[in-house]
Amino acid sequence: xxxxxxxxxxxxxxxxxxxxxxxxxxxxxxxxxxxxxxxxxxxxxxxxxxxxxxxxxxxxxxxxxxxxxxxxxxxxxxxxxxxxxxxxxxxxxxxxxxxxxxxxxxxxxxxxxxxxxxxxxxxxxxxxxxxxxxxxxxxxxxxxxxxxxxxxxxxxxxxxxxxxxxxxxxxxxxxxxxxxxxxxxxxxxxxxxxxxxxxxxxxxxxxxxxxxxxxxxxxxxxxxxxxxxxxxxxxxxxxxxxxxxxxxxxxxxxxxxxxxxxxxxxxxxxxxxxxxxxxxxxxxxxxxxxxx
Amino acid sequence: xxxxxxxxxxxxxxxxxxxxxxxxxxxxxxxxxxxxxxxxxxxxxxxxxxxxxxxxxxxxxxxxxxxxxxxxxxxxxxxxxxxxxxxxxxxxxxxxxxxxxxxxxxxxxxxxxxxxxxxxxxxxxxxxxxxxxxxxxxxxxxxxxxxxxxxxxxxxxxxxxxxxxxxxxxxxxxxxxxxxxxxxxxxxxxxxxxxxxxxxxxxxxxxxxxxxxxxxxxxxxxxxxxxxxxxxxxxxxxxxxxxxxxxxxxxxxxxxxxxxxxxxxxxxxxxxxxxxxxxxxxxxxxxxxxxxxxxxxxxxxxxxxxxxxxxxxxxxxxxxxxxxxxxxxxxxxxxxxxxxxxxxxxxxxxxxxx
Numbered sequence: 076x077x078x079x080x081x082x083x084x085x086x087x088x089x090x091x092x093x094x095x096x097x098x099x100x101x102x103x104x105x106x107x108x109x110x111x112x113x114x115x116x117x118x119x120x121x122x123x124x125x126x127x128x129x130x131x132x133x134x135x136x137x138x139x140x141x142x143x144x145x146x147x148x149x150x151x152x153x154x155x156x157x158x159x160x161x162x163x164x165x166x167x168x169x170x171x172x173x174x175x176x177x178x179x180x181x182x183x184x185x186x187x188x189x190x191x192x193x194x195x196x197x198x199x200x201x202x203x204x205x206x207x208x209x210x211x212x213x214x215x216x217x218x219x220x221x222x223x224x225x226x227x228x229x230x231x232x233x234x235x236x237x238x239x240x241x242x243x244x245x246x247x248x249x250x251x252x253x254x255x256x257x258x259x260x261x262x263x264x265x266x267x268x269x270x271x272x273x274x275x276x277x278x279x280x281x282x283x284x285x286x287x288x289x290x291x292x293x294x295x296x297x298x299x300x301x302x303x304x305x306x307x308x309x310x311x312x313x314x315x316x317x318x319x320x321x322x323x324x325x326x327x328x329x330x331x332x333x334x335x336x337x338x339x340x341x342x343x344x345x346x347x348x349x350x351x352x353x354x355x356x357x358x359x360x361x362x363x364x365x366x367x
Numbered sequence: 368x369x370x371x372x373x374x375x376x377x378x379x380x381x382x383x384x385x386x387x388x389x390x391x392x393x394x395x396x397x398x399x400x401x402x403x404x405x406x407x408x409x410x411x412x413x414x415x416x417x418x419x420x421x422x423x424x425x426x427x428x429x430x431x432x433x434x435x436x437x438x439x440x441x442x443x444x445x446x447x448x449x450x451x452x453x454x455x456x457x458x459x460x461x462x463x464x465x466x467x468x469x470x471x472x473x474x475x476x477x478x479x480x481x482x483x484x485x486x487x488x489x490x491x492x493x494x495x496x497x498x499x500x501x502x503x504x505x506x507x508x509x510x511x512x513x514x515x516x517x518x519x520x521x522x523x524x525x526x527x528x529x530x531x532x533x534x535x536x537x538x539x540x541x542x543x544x545x546x547x548x549x550x551x552x553x554x555x556x557x558x559x560x561x562x563x564x565x566x567x568x569x570x571x572x573x574x575x576x577x578x579x580x581x582x583x584x585x586x587x588x589x590x591x592x593x594x595x596x597x598x599x600x601x602x603x604x605x606x607x608x609x610x611x612x613x614x615x616x617x618x619x620x621x622x623x624x625x626x627x628x629x630x631x632x633x634x635x636x637x638x639x640x641x642x643x644x645x646x647x648x649x650x651x652x653x654x655x656x657x658x659x660x661x662x663x664x665x666x667x668x669x670x671x672x673x674x675x676x677x678x679x680x681x682x683x684x685x686x687x688x689x690x691x692x693x694x695x696x697x698x699x700x701x702x703x704x705x706x707x708x709x710x711x712x713x714x715x716x717x718x719x720x721x
Contacts (some may be wrong), residue, residue, distance in 0.1 A: 261455075288384065
């Protein structure tokens with residue numbers, strides 16, 4: 076009897092505290108979510124508001140009138156489709172290049188006993204330490220010397236180079252946790268090196284490739300300074316530059332609605348990409364952290 | 368069918384790291400050779416050298432009439448079962464088993480025929496369309512075996528294939544393995560640190576230590592005639608009693624008790640070995656008797672393992688296996704070392720003297 080009473084005594088306050096902490100947790104999660112997403116939400120709302128509501132004082136937080144005019148303007152008054160194409164071409168090419176160059180390098184660093192491996196790794200890491208704002212003046216001269224100005228290559232090459240260290244480091248740690256036995260078994264089975272890489276290692280590497288690929292893609296898609304400096308021809312501009320220049324077309328008007336619409340349009344491919352590969356990304360980011 | 372021969376095999380990574388120093392041995396058709404040794408003794412490296420996953424620094428590997436030392440592992444016609452099974456996670460069981468056949472461009476019909484045969488033999492028919500992640504440990508182990516068997520190779524290599532199974536399953540699979548490879552008539556090289564596996568499975572055991580071959584003999588002989596002190600202490604559980612004793616008057620002195628040394632010339636120091644199961648309670652007519660004080664009794668179920676301090680040399684502990692039914696009233700016990708089970712080793716080199 077006393078045992079049951081004891082149990083109840085222990086049980087009741089416990090469930091109360093767990094209820095409390097549950098509620099508290101939900102509130103905090105909500106607050107953090109609002110804190111993070113508010114600017115995005117504000118952009119989305121602005122892009123859908125009519126111009127009168129955008130400039131209204133006091134602020135109209137929840138608009139009553141909605142319009143898609145800002146979006147249609149982007150495509151009618153500006154070659155926005157062209158910008159999207161440019162961004163996509165540059166980002167996709169540099170991402171593919173990055174993976175194609177970085178993954179084999181990472182594999183070699185993970186599997187072979189290379190003389191000076193630590194030095195190479197340190198070198199790779201040091202490259203990531205440079206703020207690339209400092210690099211772009213030097214790069215501009217390189218671009219001029221090679222006559223790459225106003226050429227997609229002027230963006231593709233630096234983007235690939237900047238993303239390579241990350242790719243190599245992430246992929247290397249992923250390759251290291253792949254069991255070596257699998258490759259040995261494949262060798263005994265009679266696979267040659269190319270077949271091992273393509274038929275055995277590659278299928279198991281997809282999560283890591285997707286993760287690093289998306290990170291590289293996001294960087295290339297959002298990059299501004301290089302795109303602003305190396306490209307001046309209108310038809311080659313990428314979304315970030317084009318969006319920023321929407322506002323500077325006239326001193327009399329700041330087209331908040333159009334900028335917001337361009338931002339939303341520019342961000343949505345990334346959001347879709349991340350949502351699509353969400354599970355793969357988590358797998359890739361935790362690669363090596365937990366024994367799988 | 369062919370035999371496997373290693374000639375003066377050596378693997379040197381650096382002047383300090385030499386996992387395989389000089390190993391020569393021969394495995395005939397139908398022979399089951401176990402490489403036995405503690406971790407770091409070079410047994411896995413030896414296996415990887417045979418498989419072609421590492422290149423030997425010196426020495427040669429022959430399979431039948433072929434010198435395969437410089438061949439790629441895929442061209443050696445060997446099959447290997449890994450400790451982790453190493454099944455390709457993105458392929459089904461059937462694809463896993465068939466992968467080596469596909470690479471050798473066998474006809475689709477023959478591949479299917481051989482895969483079905485092996486799958487039936489190992490009871491995998493129901494599982495052929497599953498992925499390895501949907502299999503239990505024992506099933507994965509059988510798939511790995513099937514992948515090796517389906518190749519009909521010249522040599523089978525097995526790298527601790529049982530160590531990832533739980534104890535009960537291990538015993539069952541061990542028996543299955545023995546039957547399976549008996550029917551193959553192909554040389555088998557099996558690596559393990561588990562002496563029970565070595566004893567039960569093999570027709571020959573090679574005990575390795577420090578990259579050198581210590582003894583190559585049938586398991587029974589390894590047990591009864593260990594070639595040196597290391598083999599004596601490594602094989603057998605509970606471990607053999609080994610004492611470094613000084614000799615006087617043609618006898619080695621274990622505490623207060625002389626043990627006659629059966630050698631023409633008796634060295635000043637000698638190592639005496641006796642297995643705990645050869646130490647019995649002394650009867651009146653026994654020779655080679657000693658006395659000591661019991662200080663620990665461990666029950667092993669069937670038997671009790673006694674630890675006894677020898678009179679006259681309290682730093683020496685002799686362990687004896689006695690039937691569990693034996694009751695003791697006194698702390699002092701009189702034991703006999705059965706004379707035909709004594710092992711004598713050189714105190715300096717550790718080699719067997721008698």
